[in-house]
Amino acid sequence: MSQAPQPTASETGTMSVGTVIASVAVLLLLAALDQTIVSTALPTIVADLGGLEHLSWVVTSYILASTVVAPLYGKFGDLYGRRNMVFISVSLFLIGSVLCGLASSMTFLILARAVQGLGGGGLFVLALSIIGEVLPPKDRGKISAVFGGVFGLSSVVGPLLGGWFVDALSWHWIFFVNLPIGAIALVGFMVSFKPSGVRKSPSIDFAGAITLTVALSALVLVTALGGREIAWNSGTAIGLIVLSIGATIAFIIAERRAAEPILPLRLFRMNIFTVTTLLSLFTGAMMLGSITFLPMYLQLAKGASATSSGLQLIPLTVGILIGSTVAGKYMGQTGRYRMLPMVGTLVAFVGALGLTRLSPELSNVVFYLTLACMGAGLGMVFPVISTAVQNAVTMDDLGSATAAGVLFRQIGGSVAVALFGAIFAAGMARAMGGVHIEGMASVSELGPQMLAALPDPVKEQIAASVTGALHPVYWIVAAFSLAAFIISLFLQEMPLEGRGQ
Numbered sequence: 001m002s003q004a005p006q007p008t009a010s011e012t013g014t015m016s017v018g019t020v021i022a023s024v025a026v027l028l029l030l031a032a033l034d035q036t037i038v039s040t041a042l043p044t045i046v047a048d049l050g051g052l053e054h055l056s057w058v059v060t061s062y063i064l065a066s067t068v069v070a071p072l073y074g075k076f077g078d079l080y081g082r083r084n085m086v087f088i089s090v091s092l093f094l095i096g097s098v099l100c101g102l103a104s105s106m107t108f109l110i111l112a113r114a115v116q117g118l119g120g121g122g123l124f125v126l127a128l129s130i131i132g133e134v135l136p137p138k139d140r141g142k143i144s145a146v147f148g149g150v151f152g153l154s155s156v157v158g159p160l161l162g163g164w165f166v167d168a169l170s171w172h173w174i175f176f177v178n179l180p181i182g183a184i185a186l187v188g189f190m191v192s193f194k195p196s197g198v199r200k201s202p203s204i205d206f207a208g209a210i211t212l213t214v215a216l217s218a219l220v221l222v223t224a225l226g227g228r229e230i231a232w233n234s235g236t237a238i239g240l241i242v243l244s245i246g247a248t249i250a251f252i253i254a255e256r257r258a259a260e261p262i263l264p265l266r267l268f269r270m271n272i273f274t275v276t277t278l279l280s281l282f283t284g285a286m287m288l289g290s291i292t293f294l295p296m297y298l299q300l301a302k303g304a305s306a307t308s309s310g311l312q313l314i315p316l317t318v319g320i321l322i323g324s325t326v327a328g329k330y331m332g333q334t335g336r337y338r339m340l341p342m343v344g345t346l347v348a349f350v351g352a353l354g355l356t357r358l359s360p361e362l363s364n365v366v367f368y369l370t371l372a373c374m375g376a377g378l379g380m381v382f383p384v385i386s387t388a389v390q391n392a393v394t395m396d397d398l399g400s401a402t403a404a405g406v407l408f409r410q411i412g413g414s415v416a417v418a419l420f421g422a423i424f425a426a427g428m429a430r431a432m433g434g435v436h437i438e439g440m441a442s443v444s445e446l447g448p449q450m451l452a453a454l455p456d457p458v459k460e461q462i463a464a465s466v467t468g469a470l471h472p473v474y475w476i477v478a479a480f481s482l483a484a485f486i487i488s489l490f491l492q493e494m495p496l497e498g499r500g501q
Helices: 017-034 037-049 052-080 082-102 106-134 137-168 178-192 206-225 235-257 265-269 271-292 294-301 306-311 314-334 339-355 364-392 395-432 448-452 456-488
Strands: none
Touching: 017 037, 017 082, 017 106, 017 137, 017 178, 037 052, 037 106, 037 137, 052 082, 052 106, 052 206, 052 395, 082 106, 082 178, 106 137, 106 364, 106 395, 137 306, 137 314, 137 364, 206 235, 206 395, 235 265, 265 271, 265 395, 271 294, 271 339, 271 364, 271 395, 271 456, 294 306, 294 456, 314 339, 314 364, 339 364, 339 456, 364 395, 364 456, 395 456
16 A cells, blocks of 8 residues: 655645644534534523424434535535635534524524534534645644544533523524634634645536435434434334435445545545544444433432533543543654554443443542543544544545545444433333323433432432443443454554654
8 A cells, every 4th residue: 555645835835734723623613512502502492482392403403414414525625625615614604603593483493503514514524634734644643633622622511601601691692602703713714724726627426415415314314313203113214214225325336436426435445444434433433322321320310410410521521632632642753553543442441331330329530530531542543533544545535535434423423322312211211110200201301400309219219220221321332342442453554654743
């Protein structure tokens, strides 16, 4: 395998690498926050706009749109230039923010969130791709680590910030605040990142774009709504699964025939691309599988408030920052990366084993150390995925290869949350089947306020039920960690070139 040609400053036309990275990081933070900041404000939004039956679509519409367009931004960035695609992505995101803030009905808000997703879905792909343009391979891991930390930070800060805006101003400001920050970051990017040259006349893969959109849409819908708004054994769920499989097969056929495929299948013949893509799939499942159900444990088993449960997840973010920083420095100093995912997945495995021991009596210190361990393990893997694959592919495939990693991480997370949600719900139903709580139709309606009004014996049974239902979830996370470790053993190493710092 030959070393992929790497860009120089003159080729990328960058005036200030630091300004480019800072601008993209801010835009990335906005997109990441928008996936989490809305959750705290949802009750207030429903009270204002109505439409409780469509509540989940406020979140689902954003996830659906952003997942579908991620690989398209990657390919179009290769064809038309990443600078142009950043302008389109950010413009759509900010337009969607304005529309969300002006929404006067739930239907309008859902559509506006979809517009936001069409823009936000490109920011992470483009951010990682731009790193590949403006930095030599040895330095990319450090910045990838920073961007990984941005996403970890947003998972904690988002709900807290959303609650503050609702209490101090109004829910509209969780969207309006994007405008001045986004505009400043966009101006910084515009003046510091110049066009990189003449583009070849593209041949757009319409068949691939359409079939991939259908496949991802069906997959996201069934994983987001299955077990909640639609039963898993319903005709709708089964139809969506069949549609996703059929569209995926059609996509593969289309990519074999396309002159400029959205996701070139020849990339899967590269060891580094295939292994890192699988690692993205499993780490995405591990990350969301770890985070999604921990607030449930903290609020229902430990009696924490919604705000407190968010703050208690900070050790996970700190672990990600530490792990990704260590990984970035190691790659920068040695030019090597193969051992990082091996060590990282084993560290994450230890953290997952710790989470299988959740109980109402578990001390906070042990819980925080377990979270930090899980975060550090994942943090050591995240920078390797993008850095290794960008080092292995040519500049023509940089965006497509980067987008594949982002896409498979999202798919892994979506499928894992659906699977774990079904397991958790089934476990809670078995544990609480004989318990009737006045005013509550199902265990899914349990919350901190309702819990506080219950007698102590019922609280204790709920706490035991929650932890018991979560144990199988984290055993599966542990199994995913071991699977990721085994996959990492097959990763080939192509030494990173460029300066180290």
